Amino acid sequence: MSSGPATHGKGYGISDTKNYQDFTIKEFKLKTPEPSDVTLSIECCGVCGSDVHTITGGWGPLSDDWICPGHEIVGKVTHVGDAVTEFKVGQRVGVGAQVFACLKCDRCKNDNENYCPEQVDTYNSPYPDGVMAQGGYSTVIRANERFVFAIPDAIKSEDAAPMLCAGLTVFSPLVRNGTGPGKTVGIVGVGGLGHFAVQFAKALGAKVIVFSHSANKKDDSFKLGANEFVLTSDKEFEKPYFDKLDFILSAADAAKIPLKELLSMLKIGGKLVSVGLPDEPWSDMSPSLMNPNASCISSTHIGSKKEVNAMLKLAAEKGVKPILHDIIPMSKAAEAIESVKTNKVRYRYVLKQDLE
Numbered sequence: 001m002s003s004g005p006a007t008h009g010k011g012y013g014i015s016d017t018k019n020y021q022d023f024t025i026k027e028f029k030l031k032t033p034e035p036s037d038v039t040l041s042i043e044c045c046g047v048c049g050s051d052v053h054t055i056t057g058g059w060g061p062l063s064d065d066w067i068c069p070g071h072e073i074v075g076k077v078t079h080v081g082d083a084v085t086e087f088k089v090g091q092r093v094g095v096g097a098q099v100f101a102c103l104k105c106d107r108c109k110n111d112n113e114n115y116c117p118e119q120v121d122t123y124n125s126p127y128p129d130g131v132m133a134q135g136g137y138s139t140v141i142r143a144n145e146r147f148v149f150a151i152p153d154a155i156k157s158e159d160a161a162p163m164l165c166a167g168l169t170v171f172s173p174l175v176r177n178g179t180g181p182g183k184t185v186g187i188v189g190v191g192g193l194g195h196f197a198v199q200f201a202k203a204l205g206a207k208v209i210v211f212s213h214s215a216n217k218k219d220d221s222f223k224l225g226a227n228e229f230v231l232t233s234d235k236e237f238e239k240p241y242f243d244k245l246d247f248i249l250s251a252a253d254a255a256k257i258p259l260k261e262l263l264s265m266l267k268i269g270g271k272l273v274s275v276g277l278p279d280e281p282w283s284d285m286s287p288s289l290m291n292p293n294a295s296c297i298s299s300t301h302i303g304s305k306k307e308v309n310a311m312l313k314l315a316a317e318k319g320v321k322p323i324l325h326d327i328i329p330m331s332k333a334a335e336a337i338e339s340v341k342t343n344k345v346r347y348r349y350v351l352k353q354d355l356e
């Protein structure tokens with residue numbers, strides 16, 4: 001008989017949003033095992049902007065007295081429940097920013113489990129039975145197989161990890177808004193999310209125009225596949241693009257973006273989706289920004305499993321991968337967090353397992 005799944009994990013976490021650099025190692029209880037669960041030992045984990053927003057309290061107070069962040073996880077399956085059909089022990093898999101949904105509601109049944117009202121985030125979020133979900137700066141994680149993804153052989157673990165939140169967060173709105181041949185897509189902000197958005201928009205076949213407030217992102221933008229680069233600090237930058245854009249994806253994590261100018265470039269009924277979720281609300285939102293062209297503003301939440309699988313397949317085929325700032329041991333998580341917080345990261349940190 002095989003042994004049961006792990007009951008506990010060990011990870012790096014924080015207890016106080018004011019001292020968010022003070023990571024301590026703690027043991028924590030894993031999700032109560034169920035027949036459709038997959039347990040994996042963690043090899044590496046990306047450092048996402050969400051980790052910073054959460055542990056600094058930008059998105060609100062912590063849900064527990066100690067939380068372990070991290071939701072760009074790659075590892076090896078160590079246990080599968082009796083009802084698991086998709087995975088085998090030893091297989092390389094990943095987990096992103098969601099670990100649970102009801103799987104019964106209309107949203108779950110229609111590949112919108114990322115919008116299920118009963119969803120549980122990968123960390124800082126309790127399961128229905130009260131057990132806290134803890135993230136990937138740790139040794140082990142367990143999730144329903146719907147939230148576990150096979151990693152194609154062609155993608156290295158450290159390249160796959162950041163795709164599972166940052167990549168998916170941009171891939172889903174790009175695909176759902178028809179990004180493809182014949183379409184012109186604007187990408188605002190080239191950071192952790194934006195640098196994937198440029199690559200995926202290109203890989204999907206669209207013409208890609210990058211809008212950035214910093215000239216020092218120009219070379220990288222072209223390397224990532226942009227057709228054009230526009231500095232938003234230039235006066236009237238939007239004028240040459242009037243009525244030219246089918247879709248705009250904003251990955252800018254900022255309280256203020258040039259909304260009026262950006263929206264003016266959209267075709268009739270065109271949409272701007274912001275996947276950047278700044279701590280502060282946009283203060284300059286007004287219907288008058290949208291009525292000249294019936295444009296729309298929206299936001300989206302990660303993506304579905306169907307989209308993860310499509311993204312990983314496309315990434316493997318087209319060679320989409322993150323630009324990694326560095327790969328460092330998990331014990332140095334605070335260093336990566338500070339670099340993301342102060343906007344120095346180019347473009348993603350990956351933490352490598354160093355706990356036993």
Ligand SMILES: [Zn+2]
Nearest residue numbers: 102105108116
């Ligand atoms: Zn549901």
Ligand SMILES: [Zn+2]
Nearest residue numbers: 048050165166
């Ligand atoms: Zn994330």
